[in-house]
Amino acid sequence: MSLSLLLRLAWRQSLIRLLLFYALALAVGLALDEPWWALGLATAVVALRAYWRLYRVLRFLDWRKQLQTVDGQGLWAALETLIHRRQTENRARTRRLVRLLRAYRQAATAMPDGALIVNRHDGRLVWFNKTARHLLGLRYPQSLDTPLAEVFEGQPRVRDWFAAGITDEPLTDLPSPAEPMARLSLRLIPYSPTQWLVVVRDVTKLMRLEQVRRDFVANVSHELRTPLTVVHGYLDMIEPDEHPELAHMVEEMRRQSQRMTQLVEDLLTLSRLEAQESLPEEPLAMAPMLVTLRREAEALSQGRHQVLVEDRAGVDLTGSTKELHSAFSNLVSNAVRYTPTGGRILIRFERSADGGARLAVQDSGYGIPAQHLPRITERFYRVSTSRSRESGGTGLGLSIVKHVLSLHQARLEIESEVGRGSTFACAFGPARVRQRETAEAGAGGSVD
Numbered sequence: 001m002s003l004s005l006l007l008r009l010a011w012r013q014s015l016i017r018l019l020l021f022y023a024l025a026l027a028v029g030l031a032l033d034e035p036w037w038a039l040g041l042a043t044a045v046v047a048l049r050a051y052w053r054l055y056r057v058l059r060f061l062d063w064r065k066q067l068q069t070v071d072g073q074g075l076w077a078a079l080e081t082l083i084h085r086r087q088t089e090n091r092a093r094t095r096r097l098v099r100l101l102r103a104y105r106q107a108a109t110a111m112p113d114g115a116l117i118v119n120r121h122d123g124r125l126v127w128f129n130k131t132a133r134h135l136l137g138l139r140y141p142q143s144l145d146t147p148l149a150e151v152f153e154g155q156p157r158v159r160d161w162f163a164a165g166i167t168d169e170p171l172t173d174l175p176s177p178a179e180p181m182a183r184l185s186l187r188l189i190p191y192s193p194t195q196w197l198v199v200v201r202d203v204t205k206l207m208r209l210e211q212v213r214r215d216f217v218a219n220v221s222h223e224l225r226t227p228l229t230v231v232h233g234y235l236d237m238i239e240p241d242e243h244p245e246l247a248h249m250v251e252e253m254r255r256q257s258q259r260m261t262q263l264v265e266d267l268l269t270l271s272r273l274e275a276q277e278s279l280p281e282e283p284l285a286m287a288p289m290l291v292t293l294r295r296e297a298e299a300l301s302q303g304r305h306q307v308l309v310e311d312r313a314g315v316d317l318t319g320s321t322k323e324l325h326s327a328f329s330n331l332v333s334n335a336v337r338y339t340p341t342g343g344r345i346l347i348r349f350e351r352s353a354d355g356g357a358r359l360a361v362q363d364s365g366y367g368i369p370a371q372h373l374p375r376i377t378e379r380f381y382r383v384s385t386s387r388s389r390e391s392g393g394t395g396l397g398l399s400i401v402k403h404v405l406s407l408h409q410a411r412l413e414i415e416s417e418v419g420r421g422s423t424f425a426c427a428f429g430p431a432r433v434r435q436r437e438t439a440e441a442g443a444g445g446s447v448d
């Protein structure tokens with residue numbers, strides 16, 4: 001029966017019954033010659049009955065028990081029917097929600113990755129699945145409420161990573177607290193303002209494969225060094241004047257063996273950088289560094305380009321002098337190699353808006369088509385293989401730059417327009433900036 005019809009019927013029934021009851025009471029009262037008493041008694045009966053039904057309804061609502069029977073007809077019965085319907089609907093909804101929740105939990109528990117729900121404000125564990133228990137050596141329920149940093153005791157990286165809320169990059173290569181030989185990666189997923197999901201993945205095999213790859217490249221490069229030195233040595237012993245018919249061949253062989261040597265050296269540099277977790281934290285004086293970079297650019301350019309240096313930052317950096325020099329040199333060398341004669345190369349050191357500093361190498365060269373930019377720092381990725389080879393490139397320069405910068409928590413920013421030139425900038429955070437101690441401190445200006 002529809003609700004409105006039920007209510008309409010109930011109203012009508014109630015009213016008719018009430019009127020009949022009072023009519024009967026009045027008739028009995030008149031018969032007994034006490035009509036007022038009879039009406040008063042009838043009112044008391046009506047009130048008592050109303051209280052009793054109200055008590056019944058309240059009791060069911062209060063005890064959260066389901067109303068099983070609906071008594072009689074009329075308004076009170078309609079109210080009970082309504083409550084009964086709502087209760088039945090609510091129970092069905094709750095059952096559905098519980099089933100859904102259970103299914104989610106089962107799915108999360110069965111996940112091959114570890115899942116932890118962590119309080120955002122204090123980093124304490126709220127829930128974790130079975131895989132997380134195995135991977136992290138947690139125990140249920142004892143480990144609940146333990147701070148994540150405590151689970152990874154001795155790994156301050158985890159605390160810093162969680163506090164910084166780094167969600168775009170996973171934290172990789174962490175030793176597992178349960179099994180030191182196992183390697184884990186953590187990913188942060190902020191799914192609500194108060195609780196975050198931490199996904200733990202066992203990357204031991206992946207790391208081992210990566211190590212095998214690194215070792216292989218490093219070993220091959222290392223093994224190639226000696227034969228190359230021998231070939232070099234013999235080639236140097238051949239005098240082109242004595243064998244003019246071989247001169248062209250020997251020249252080409254020399255060039256190729258030099259290229260191979262450069263390739264081997266770059267591969268070894270990359271392997272060394274990959275194996276390193278951090279670099280020495282030395283003060284790096286930028287004024288002499290800019291002078292060196294300018295000298296290198298001029299030597300490579302042989303007067304074919306205009307080289308300008310601007311030192312506007314008036315600060316120095318902290319980091320590994322050797323590695324940063326190699327990164328900056330790579331950018332300068334690229335700018336010279338990919339800029340035609342008559343072009344302009346500007347090396348600019350400036351402060352950035354976030355309080356950090358940036359070394360930008362700008363050229364007026366060939367430029368790079370936009371579709372190549374996302375892959376430009378991959379090993380051996382070249383926009384034009386022939387141009388790279390002609391200019392003596394190995395295709396590893398920008399990979400080395402990227403590695404060196406990431407070891408300094410810095411970024412490589414690239415802007416380029418075909419035919420107009422490119423700007424490669426190394427952006428360092430404020431933590432890498434240090435006050436310049438020399439007399440030129442804060443001078444700023446041009447060194448060209």
Ligand code: ADP
Pocket residue numbers: 334335338339363365366367368376377381382383384388389392393394395396397398399422
């Ligand atoms: P390579 O040794 O080939 O120069 P890099 O890793 O240094 O290798 O650079 C990768 C590719 O990026 C180069 O082959 C070149 O196509 C492009 N590139 C790098 N720097 C510049 C630049 N300043 N102008 C134009 N193209 C560049």
